[in-house]
Amino acid sequence: xxxxxxxxxxxxxxxxxxxxxxxxxxxxxxxxxxxxxxxxxxxxxxxxxxxxxxxxxxxxxxxxxxxxxxxxxxxxxxxxxxxxxxxxxxxxxxxxxxxxxxxxxxxxxxxxxxxxxxxxxxxxxxxxxxxxxxxxxxxxxxxxxxxxxxxxxxxxxxxxxxxxxxxxxxxxxxxxxxxxxxxxxxxxxxxxxxxxxxxxxxxxxxxxxxxxxxxxxxxxxxxxxxxxxxxxxxxxxxxxxxxxxxxxxxxxxxxxxxxxxxxxxxxxxxxxxxxxxxxxxxxxxxxxxxxxxxxxxxxxxxxxxxxxxxxxxxxxxxxxxxxxxxxxxxxxxxxxxxxxxxxxxxxxxx
Amino acid sequence: xxxxxxxxxxxxxxxxxxxxxxxxxxxxxxxxxxxxxxxxxxxxxxxxxxxxxxxxxxxxxxxxxxxxxxxxxxxxxxxxxxxxxxxxxxxxxxxxxxxxxxxxxxxxxxxxxxxxxxxxxxxxxxxxxxxxxxxxxxxxxxxxxxxxxxxxxxxxxxxxxxxxxxxxxxxxxxxxxxxxxxxxxxxxxxxxxxxxxxxxxxxxxxxxxxxxxxxxxxxxxxxxxxxxxxxxxxxxxxxxxxxxxxxxxxxxxxxxxxxxxxxxxxxxxxxxxxxxxxxxxxxxxxxxxxxxxxxxxxxxxxxxxxxxxxxxxxxxxxxxxxxxxxxxxxxxxxxxxxxxxxxxxxxxxx
Numbered sequence: 001x002x003x004x005x006x007x008x009x010x011x012x013x014x015x016x017x018x019x020x021x022x023x024x025x026x027x028x029x030x031x032x033x034x035x036x037x038x039x040x041x042x043x044x045x046x047x048x049x050x051x052x053x054x055x056x057x058x059x060x061x062x063x064x065x066x067x068x069x070x071x072x073x074x075x076x077x078x079x080x081x082x083x084x085x086x087x088x089x090x091x092x093x094x095x096x097x098x099x100x101x102x103x104x105x106x107x108x109x110x111x112x113x114x115x116x117x118x119x120x121x122x123x124x125x126x127x128x129x130x131x132x133x134x135x136x137x138x139x140x141x142x143x144x145x146x147x148x149x150x151x152x153x154x155x156x157x158x159x160x161x162x163x164x165x166x167x168x169x170x171x172x173x174x175x176x177x178x179x180x181x182x183x184x185x186x187x188x189x190x191x192x193x194x195x196x197x198x199x200x201x202x203x204x205x206x207x208x209x210x211x212x213x214x215x216x217x218x219x220x221x222x223x224x225x226x227x228x229x230x231x232x233x234x235x236x237x238x239x240x241x242x243x244x245x246x247x248x249x250x251x252x253x254x255x256x257x258x259x260x261x262x263x264x265x266x267x268x269x270x271x272x273x274x275x276x277x278x279x280x281x282x283x284x285x286x287x288x289x290x291x292x293x294x295x296x297x298x299x300x301x302x303x304x305x306x307x308x309x310x311x312x313x314x315x316x317x318x319x320x321x322x323x324x325x326x327x328x329x330x331x332x333x334x335x336x337x338x339x340x341x342x343x344x345x346x347x348x349x350x
Numbered sequence: 351x352x353x354x355x356x357x358x359x360x361x362x363x364x365x366x367x368x369x370x371x372x373x374x375x376x377x378x379x380x381x382x383x384x385x386x387x388x389x390x391x392x393x394x395x396x397x398x399x400x401x402x403x404x405x406x407x408x409x410x411x412x413x414x415x416x417x418x419x420x421x422x423x424x425x426x427x428x429x430x431x432x433x434x435x436x437x438x439x440x441x442x443x444x445x446x447x448x449x450x451x452x453x454x455x456x457x458x459x460x461x462x463x464x465x466x467x468x469x470x471x472x473x474x475x476x477x478x479x480x481x482x483x484x485x486x487x488x489x490x491x492x493x494x495x496x497x498x499x500x501x502x503x504x505x506x507x508x509x510x511x512x513x514x515x516x517x518x519x520x521x522x523x524x525x526x527x528x529x530x531x532x533x534x535x536x537x538x539x540x541x542x543x544x545x546x547x548x549x550x551x552x553x554x555x556x557x558x559x560x561x562x563x564x565x566x567x568x569x570x571x572x573x574x575x576x577x578x579x580x581x582x583x584x585x586x587x588x589x590x591x592x593x594x595x596x597x598x599x600x601x602x603x604x605x606x607x608x609x610x611x612x613x614x615x616x617x618x619x620x621x622x623x624x625x626x627x628x629x630x631x632x633x634x635x636x637x638x639x640x641x642x643x644x645x646x647x648x649x650x651x652x653x654x655x656x657x658x659x660x661x662x663x664x665x666x667x668x669x670x671x672x673x674x675x676x677x678x679x680x681x682x683x684x685x686x687x688x689x690x691x692x693x694x695x696x697x698x699x700x
Contacts, residue, residue, distance in 0.1 A: 012654060020688035024374065049653055059654055171568055180568035210560035215673045218521055218530035258608060303399055303676035304362055304409055307684070323565040326653035328681065334657070335684020338370035338691070 004029045004074070005340045006093050006106040008081050008283055011039020012326055013318020014112030015063040016333025017340070021110075022070025026341040029074045029104050030067070031081055031095050033279065037064045039114060040139075047145035047194065049326060050186045051220040056146075076102075084109070084287055089313035089343070108313050108340035109287065111297060112333065113279035115319035118169025118177070118272040127165060127241045127270055134159075134248055135241060135268045137168075138187055145194050152266055159266035162195055163205040163250055164188040165238045170273030171209065177294065181273030182323035185212040188271045189225045196229040205232045205263070207252065236261060241268055273323070280320045287314050296322040307336040315339055354379045354424070355690045356443050356456040358431050358633055361389020362676055363668020364462030365413040366683025367690070371460075372420025376691040379424045379454050380417070381431055381445055383629065387414045389464060397495035397544065399676060400536045401570040406496075426452075434459070434637055439663035439693070458663050458690035459637065461647060462683065463629035465669035468519025468527070468622040477515060477591045477620055484509075484598055485591060485618045487518075488537055495544050502616050509616035512545055513555040513600055514538040515588045520623030521559065527644065531623030532673035535562040538621045539575045546579040555582045555613070557602065586611060591618055623673070630670045637664050646672040657686040665689055 007018045010032035022028045036042060038060035041049065046056035067073055076097050083094035090107045117139055120129040128135050133153040136144075144150045152159050166188060170181040185208065192204045211233060213222035225231040238252035247264040254261045276284075276295040284291045290298040290310040297316035300308045307315045315336040318329035357368045360382035372378045386392060388410035391399065396406040417423055426447050433444035440457045467489055470479040478485050483503040486494075494500045502509050516538060520531040535558065542554045561583060563572040575581040588602035597614040604611045626634075626645040634641045640648040640660040647666035650658045657665045665686040668679035 016654065016685070020685060020692075023692040024688055025692070052652065054653070063654060178569040178573060179566050180564050182565040210562065212560065212562045212564045214530050214562045214564055215532040216529050219528040223528060255606060256608070258606070302402065303404070304366065304413060304680045306677045306681050327656050328678070330654045331656050331678065331681030331685045333685070334688045335366070335370060335681045338374055338684045338688045341688070342370075342373040342375070 002105060003027070003090060003344055004104050004106050005108055005110065005337070005344070006031065006104055007110045007112055009039070009112035009114055009279065009320070010034075010037035010075070011112060011114050011318065011329070012041065012060070012063070013114070013320070013324070013329035013333045014039070014110070015060075015067055016330045017110045017112060017317055017337045018073065019063060019066045019070065020334045020337030021341050022067060022073045024337065024341045025071065026344055027072040028070065029076065029106075031076050031079050033078070033080050035078050037067070037075065037077075044139045045143040045146045046139075047142055048190070050183070050190050051217055053190065053194070081283065081286065091313065107343040107345075108315065110336045110340055111280070111283050111287065111289070111309070111314065111316040111320050112318055113283050113320050114277045115274040115280070115323075116277040118275050120168050120270045120272050122175070126239065127168065127268065129270060132241065132243055132248060134266065135270065137270045137272045138184065138191065139272075141191050141195075141269050145191065145198070150195055150198050158199055159202060161203045161205070161263075161265050162267045162269065163207060163263070163265050164192060164269045164271050166206065166208040166271045168270040168272045169275070177273060177275065179294065179323060180212060182212070183325045184271040184273060186217045186221055186325070188269070189213065189221045189231065191269070192231040193221070193225045193229045196231060203232065205234055207234050207236045207238050209235070209237070274319055276320070287311060289314050289316070292322070294322070296320065306332050307339060313343060352455060353377070353440055353694055354454050354456050355458055355460065355687070355694070356381065356454055357460045357462055359389070359462035359464055359629065359670070360384075360387035360425070361462060361464050361668065361679070362391065362410070362413070363464070363670070363674070363679035363683045364389070364460070365410075365417055366680045367460045367462060367667050367687045368423065369413060369416045369420065370684045370687030371691050372417060372423050374687065374691045375421065376694055377422040378420065379426060379456075381426050381429050383428070383430050385428050387417070387425065387427075394489045395493040395496045396489075397492055398540070400533070400540050401567055403540065403544070431633065431636065441663065457693040457695075458665065460686045460690055461630070461633050461637065461639070461659070461664065461666040461670050462668055463633050463670050464627045465624040465630070465673075466627040468625050470518050470620045470622050472525070476589065477518065477618065479620060482591065482593055482598060484616065485620065487620045487622045488534065488541065489622075491541050491545075491619050495541065495548070500545055500548050508549055509552060511553045511555070511613075511615045512617045512619065513557060513613070513615050514542060514619045514621050516556065516558040516621045518620040518622045519625070527623060527625065529644065529673060530562060532562070533675045534621040534623060536567045536571055536675070538619070539563065539571045539581065541619070542581040543571070543575045543579045546581060553582065555584055557584050557586045557588050559585070559587070624669055626670070637661060639664050639666070642672070644672070646670065656682050657689060663693060
């Protein structure tokens with residue numbers, strides 16, 4: 001029987017899973033809805049990756065290279081899983097491709113359908129993302145950094161004062177996202193560092209609740225941002241962004257000093273959190289696997305089995321499971337690959 | 351050739367790696383210095399695991415069960431790797447066991463030798479860990495929780511006021527540990543919750559710099575700790591712990607209120623961070639793999655290859671690489687297993 005590991009999604013976690021499975025000698029099919037592999041870092045034009053500012057295109061290109069070097073890998077681009085057989089594995093997976101619908105038989109499907117950025121216009125318009133051109137989101141600034149040109153969208157000029165507003169769409173019961181999105185502190189600090197390098201005369205502020213620079217991010221990103229690049233961290237809550245005299249007036253409270261603040265900025269960057277992508281919601285429903293109340297896939301048996309789902313033979317990896325950094329994506333991809341390949345008919349040494 | 355995957359260390363990460371490799375059908379040898387598997391959670395008598403308070407013995411026992419169910423697994427207890435051949439893989443790994451030295455041939459060695467808790471008496475005696483019996487560390491309280499008896503060691507009475515001091519041995523340039531130890535905020539909050547459940551009349555405080563409750567820990571641990579269990583979080587720096595009138599006087603600064611504080615406590619819990627275990631340092635040197643300046647194993651190619659080291663065929667997982675939570679251990683173990691098994695002579699379908 002021609003059984004294949006089917007990986008749905010070609011971003012960091014899906015690629016990690018597919019490479020690990022492929023290097024184990026397993027036949028692998030990767031299904032990607034876009035016309036290229038690489039996921040969010042490529043789709044959203046990330047300049048560089050945490051924590052070492054590695055070039056996003058190079059890193060993702062390296063993964064694609066590793067994948068293509070595997071013996072039996074099928075990459076289906078502009079493709080989508082449109083059906084999965086009911087009942088026990090092996091599953092028949094129906095995939096709509098540009099050349100028609102194809103079917104693959106698989107004892108193990110890996111869901112790597114990822115996240116989407118929180119839409120900062122949803123429910124709350126506190127920060128004016130859709131009203132004021134100089135209010136942007138992390139991924140917008142990332143794209144500017146990649147272009148090599150950080151400007152105020154309103155007039156094309158270099159901003160002199162830039163601030164990041166943390167926890168937009170995260171840690172927020174009102175909008176239903178009580179979780180922390182895990183990576184925004186690191187990503188904002190990385191971008192703040194890059195802005196300071198690109199615009200040495202600029203002042204860069206980060207308004208935060210807690211700086212969640214866990215593990216090595218503390219020493220790799222957070223300390224250099226402060227000491228070497230003079231990014232200014234202010235513990236505070238931003239309540240409003242308003243236009244004034246051609247600038248943006250950022251209002252809130254400095255909670256360390258215990259006083260209200262009102263600071264004019266040229267560019268405001270919203271550190272938007274993670275939500276499940278439409279693909280994650282759709283695949284979870286199609287596969288009949290449990291989702292948590294936020295719509296992410298629920299891991300069945302945490303903390304020491306991070307990738308099994310409520311359905312035997314279906315695994316989830318990376319940000320399909322919830323907020324995750326790149327290391328989480330790489331590692332969980334590997335664990336899922338091992339589990340998935342173990343379910344193929346032939347085994348190592350078998 | 352009888353090639354085996356050799357996993358050094360039988361804690362969460364090592365077990366995850368060994369199980370994943372074993373389930374792939376690979377011959378696996380696990381080398382554990384203690385007389386039992388399970389790592390720190392068993393050795394240090396953890397009561398429960400983050401984030402769901404799962405019973406530590408049950409969870410680790412489940413992993414051991416999964417490992418023993420694999421077809422070709424050799425578990426060497428009270429054993430230690432005492433030599434590894436130089437040059438390219440396959441390596442000859444010499445292992446001292448209670449029945450003498452044995453040799454195994456392996457194309458891929460997985461270092462899962464873990465961490466040790468920061469010694470709060472080292473270099474600084476600010477907090478009086480070795481002077482005052484009612485100053486304990488996270489793992490001491492964990493053992494008390496497992497015993498079902500949280501008491502003041504000085505007199506065996508239930509404490510009425512308990513506090514946790516975060517970042518002991520972490521985020522501290524003076525002692526050379528600039529990194530954040532990642533899990534202490536979650537572990538302290540978990541223990542604080544358990545103390546409140548065990549001693550409903552107690553008051554429990556956590557003194558912190560930033561609460562690093564990343565991802566779901568925010569909603570799984572942090573919010574319930576505050577809202578349901580009334581753990582009191584105070585942003586502040588503790589500078590001194592002194593005995594006074596049979597209690598401990600905790601002195602520092604409440605940085606939110608901007609004022610000095612001096613609070614009598616019955617029990618002070620130091621949230622000690624992670625350092626590389628002696629085994630991690632020793633194995634890194636014996637294998638000739640790069641270590642970072644803290645002594646942890648340096649991952650060769652982060653962020654999207656989390657487990658490769660500077661030596662081809664040698665992988666590192668879990669806290670051998672630096673601060674890591676249980677999910678990190680499980681996932682990185684899986685990735686290393688996939689990479690390691692891919693290097694065996696026989697492949698899936700091959």
